[in-house]
Structures are given as C-alpha cells and as structure tokens.
Amino acid sequence: xxxAYYPGCSLHAxxxxxxxxxxxxxxxxxxxxxxxxxxxxxxxxSAAKTDDFLAVALPARNLGIADAxxxxxIFIPCSSCYSRLLTSQxxxxxxxELKDTINAELEKKVNxxxxxxxILEVLIPKVQSGEMGEKATRKLEGLKPACYYxxxxxxxxxxxDVPDNIENPQTMETVCRALGAEPLxxxxxxxxxGASASVTDTDQSLLLMWRIMKDAVARGANCLVTTCPMCQFxxxxxxxxxxxxxxxxxRLPVYFITELIGISMGVSPEEMQVDRHxxxxxxxxxxxxxx
Amino acid sequence: MSSRxxxxxxxxxxxxxxxxxxxxxxxxxxxxxxxxxxxGCPVGEETGVTPDRLIRMILLGxxxxxxxxxxxxxxxxxxxxxxxxxxxIQSARINETLKQMAKxxxxxxxxxxxxxxxxxxxxxxxxxxxxxxxECMGIYEAKTALxxxxxxxxxxxxxxxxxxxKLGTVMMKKKRMHLGYEKVKGLPEVKGLYRKAKEMKARPSxx
Numbered sequence: 031x032x033x034a035y036y037p038g039c040s041l042h043a044x045x046x047x048x049x050x051x052x053x054x055x056x057x058x059x060x061x062x063x064x065x066x067x068x069x070x071x072x073x074x075x076s077a078a079k080t081d082d083f084l085a086v087a088l089p090a091r092n093l094g095i096a097d098a099x100x101x102x103x104i105f106i107p108c109s110s111c112y113s114r115l116l117t118s119q120x121x122x123x124x125x126x127e128l129k130d131t132i133n134a135e136l137e138k139k140v141n142x143x144x145x146x147x148x149i150l151e152v153l154i155p156k157v158q159s160g161e162m163g164e165k166a167t168r169k170l171e172g173l174k175p176a177c178y179y180x181x182x183x184x185x186x187x188x189x190x191d192v193p194d195n196i197e198n199p200q201t202m203e204t205v206c207r208a209l210g211a212e213p214l215x216x217x218x219x220x221x222x223x224g225a226s227a228s229v230t231d232t233d234q235s236l237l238l239m240w241r242i243m244k245d246a247v248a249r250g251a252n253c254l255v256t257t258c259p260m261c262q263f264x265x266x267x268x269x270x271x272x273x274x275x276x277x278x279x280x281r282l283p284v285y286f287i288t289e290l291i292g293i294s295m296g297v298s299p300e301e302m303q304v305d306r307h308x309x310x311x312x313x314x315x316x317x318x319x320x321x
Numbered sequence: 322m323s324s325r326x327x328x329x330x331x332x333x334x335x336x337x338x339x340x341x342x343x344x345x346x347x348x349x350x351x352x353x354x355x356x357x358x359x360x361g362c363p364v365g366e367e368t369g370v371t372p373d374r375l376i377r378m379i380l381l382g383x384x385x386x387x388x389x390x391x392x393x394x395x396x397x398x399x400x401x402x403x404x405x406x407x408x409x410i411q412s413a414r415i416n417e418t419l420k421q422m423a424k425x426x427x428x429x430x431x432x433x434x435x436x437x438x439x440x441x442x443x444x445x446x447x448x449x450x451x452x453x454x455x456e457c458m459g460i461y462e463a464k465t466a467l468x469x470x471x472x473x474x475x476x477x478x479x480x481x482x483x484x485x486x487k488l489g490t491v492m493m494k495k496k497r498m499h500l501g502y503e504k505v506k507g508l509p510e511v512k513g514l515y516r517k518a519k520e521m522k523a524r525p526s527x528x
Contacts, residue, residue, distance in 0.1 A: 044492065082418075225397060
C-alpha cells in the first residue's frame with residue numbers, strides 16, 4: 031500500500047528520530063511512504079496566531095501537492111501539522127472564495143479532498159487485521175505506559191470528525207495492547223504540555239507538564255508514550271527541570287509509539303535511535319529485558 | 322480589571338464585537354456563561370480572565386481590556402474550551418483574532434516573548450519555506466534580548482542565555498540539534514502567499 035507522507039519540519043530537525051522510526055515501522059507493516067515533493071511548512075500554531083490567511087494558505091500548498099501526487103491518502107505523524115492541514119482542508123471546503131484566492135497563487139491546485147491520516151489512523155487497521163500482532167513478536171511485558179495524546183489529535187479549531195473518543199481517546203492504548211504492553215488509565219492524556227510556551231512562558235509550561243508527570247507517576251506508569259513531536263520533546267527535555275522544581279524523583283522515558291512498535295518487531299534500538307532521548311530511554315528496555 | 326462603574330455604549334460595543342465575530346468566525350452572542358470553558362482552561366488560574374469573561378468583555382465593548390489581558394497572550398491553543406462549549410464557540414480563535422488586532426493597533430504585547438516567538442517563526446519560514454529551528458531561535462533571542470535591554474532587564478537576558486545554552490548543549494549531546502537547513506524549491510510560491518497575506522490584511526477574512 032502506497033500513501034503520501036508529509037513529515038513536517040520537526041521530523042527533519044529535532045525529532046528526526048521519529049521520521050526514521052515511521053519509515054522503518056510502517057515499511058515493515060507493508061506501507062510504502064512517498065514523501066510529498068518539495069513540501070513546505072504548515073505554519074503551525076504561529077500562523078494561526080498571527081495571520082488568518084497564511085494559517086489556511088501555507089497548509090493548502092501541501093494539500094495541492096498531495097492532490098497532484100495522485101495518491102488518495104496522506105499520512106502526517108506530527109500532531110500540529112495534522113491539525114493544520116485538516117483545518118485548512120475544512121476551511122477550503124466551506125469557503126470557495128478563499129479557495130479560489132489561494133489556488134490562484136498555487137502551482138498545484140487544491141481540488142480533491144485527499145484523506146488526511148494521523149499515525150493512529152494508519153496503525154489501527156493494522157492492529158485490527160492482525161498484522162501488527164504477527165509482526166510484533168517480542169511482547170513488551172512489564173511496560174506500563176501512560177498514553178499521552180496531547181491536544182491536537184482530538185481537538186480542532188473547527189468541526190472535524192474525530193476517529194476516537196475526544197475526552198478519553200483509546201486508540202493508542204489499543205496499539206500498545208497489541209504489542210503486549212499494559213497501558214494505564216489516567217487523567218491527563220489529553221492535557222496540554224504548553225508546546226512553544228516551554229520557550230516563551232517557561233513557568234506556565236513547567237506547571238502544565240508537572241500535572242501530567244504527577245498523574246503518570248501516581249498511576250504507576252513506567253514510561254509515557256506519545257505520537258506528537260512537541261509533546262515528546264517537551265516532556266522529555268524538560269523532565270529534569272520539572273522534577274527539580276516540583277520535587278518529582280521519578281524519571282520516565284517518553285517514547286514515540288513507533289519506537290515501541292519497532293522494539294516489539296525486533297528492530298535494534300540503535301536503528302530506532304532510542305539513544306537520542308533526553309531522559310534515558312534505554313535503561314527501562316534493558317531492565318525489562320526487551321532489548 | 323479595575324473596579325469602576327460599568328458603562329455600556331451599544332454602538333461602540335456593537336462595532337467591536339461585530340469585528341471580532343466576523344474575523345474569528347465565532348458567534349459570541351450564543352455564549353450563555355455556563356463556564357465549561359473556564360473549568361477546562363489549563364491557564365485560567367494564572368490568567369485570571371477565562372474565555373467566558375473575555376467574551377463578556379467583548380460584548381460589553383471593553384476593547385482596551387479585551388486586547389490587553391493575559392488570556393489572549395498566555396492561551397496555549399489547546400482548544401479545550403471550544404471542544405467543550407455547548408454552543409461550539411472556539412474561544413482560542415477569539416484569542417488568535419485579538420492577538421492580531423492588538424498587533425494591528427500597535428499595542429505593546431503583555432507578554433512580548435510570546436509575540437516575538439510567533440513572529441520569528443513566521444519570518445524564518447518565509448526565508449526558506451520550511452521552519453528552521455536555529456534561525457527562529459536566533460531571531461527570537463535577539464529580539465527578546467533587545468526588548469529586555471530597553472526595559473533594563475539585563476538579569477533576564479543573562480538568565481535566558483544561560484537556560485538556552487544549557488538546552489542547546491544537551492540537544493547537541495543527544496544529537497537533537499539540526500545544524501543544516503532545507504530550502505523549498507517552490508520558495509517564490511511561498512513568498513507569493515506571504516505577499517497575498519499582506520494584501521488580505523486590508524480585507525480581513527472570517528474564521
């Protein structure tokens with residue numbers, strides 16, 4: 031199965047390991063990713079906060095490229111890119127004047143509505159068909175992840191059909207169970223880490239991340255799992271600071287979902303680049319004899 | 322908010338509320354102050370102003386207060402308020418609109434660092450077509466340091482540099498720092514979108 035792939039800027043920079051993991055893991059599941067030719071930045075939250083036109087137009091350029099690729103589905107692993115492209119697609123579908131204005135500027139026009147899929151939307155059918163269970167032979171026994179969705183997979187600034195429960199999503203848990211892990215029930219799975227606030231409003235962001243960490247630790251989680259590069263970076267890179275400021279002794283590795291799938295499939299941690307975490311992510315896997 | 326007798330001038334409030342509604346695409350008149358947004362707002366405790374209060378301010382024509390409060394700047398765009406609103410009012414969209422209106426009115430942002438970051442993100446993206454973490458952070462740090470210098474905040478500049486240097490060092494160590502840059506071939510097209518956006522500013526769009 032061939033689908034279009036929009037990695038987004040994070041996956042070509044500080045979260046490059048997620049790009050490597052997505053290609054590896056989805057490839058093993060029989061999904062061929064074709065990276066969109068000459069894709070550009072979606073504008074992320076910054077465009078939405080500074081310019082209404084660019085917030086729709088920047089993602090639209092990529093929707094046009096996806097359209098021209100002839101592929102019917104586009105996979106977007108980054109939650110922010112996923113949210114912005116979906117929101118842009120929705121806006122264009124209900125505002126033909128804006129669509130014409132933007133299309134006039136684009137080399138590749140937006141005509142069709144290509145299906146936009148998050149990583150969980152790509153993975154769930156593979157769990158349901160049993161392929162995941164077959165390929166993921168090393169069961170992740172003893173791994174108790176708190177599945178951390180963050181904001182942008184289930185909440186949108188416009189009306190979107192969300193393929194999960196909005197307040198208590200379950201699809202990441204479904205994937206984790208297929209790998210033999212025991213995901214825990216917890217209360218902060220859709221709470222915000224602050225995203226860029228970790229840079230611009232650090233105290234606020236640390237407070238938000240403390241609430242997330244505190245609940246994950248209290249529930250007995252031995253790691254966090256996420257699909258969002260911003261959530262992963264923040265809770266991973268700032269964990270030491272959160273711990274020091276709020277007196278949390280525990281340090282939890284923050285895995286990308288793809289990392290766990292890869293380990294379960296027997297891909298080496300080196301190949302999955304598990305050593306690129308800020309908070310040690312190899313120790314737990316060794317302790318549980320998963321690598 | 323200062324305590325004073327509430328004045329209400331229907332014409333003033335109508336034009337301001339009308340503009341916010343038009344530009345954000347949100348029907349503020351549907352708000353019946355149930356405060357579900359306030360209950361779920363992750364920054365509400367720190368901002369004091371919650372989405373329901375902000376909506377009421379706008380409807381009362383309190384333009385100055387509405388453009389100058391912590392919620393507008395500290396909102397993390399998590400969209401919890403809008404998702405839980407029984408009347409589907411996306412308050413985060415209102416904050417986005419008010420931020421833009423504050424900028425157009427040349428107001429000094431209550432949280433300059435937040436404004437500078439989003440500006441730096443957009444400038445960096447316009448240069449290459451893709452967001453460049455190093456360039457964005459460079460522009461952001463230079464601008465915020467300049468701002469702090471004007472305010473005499475040398476200590477704040479020192480703190481900021483110390484923290485960023487610390488993060489940068491760990492990023493290098495963990496191979497999370499990306500030193501290269503990627504430029505989009507269709508950069509003229511991206512720049513065309515930025516030009517069009519400037520033109521559109523004169524003609525505000527909905528939602």
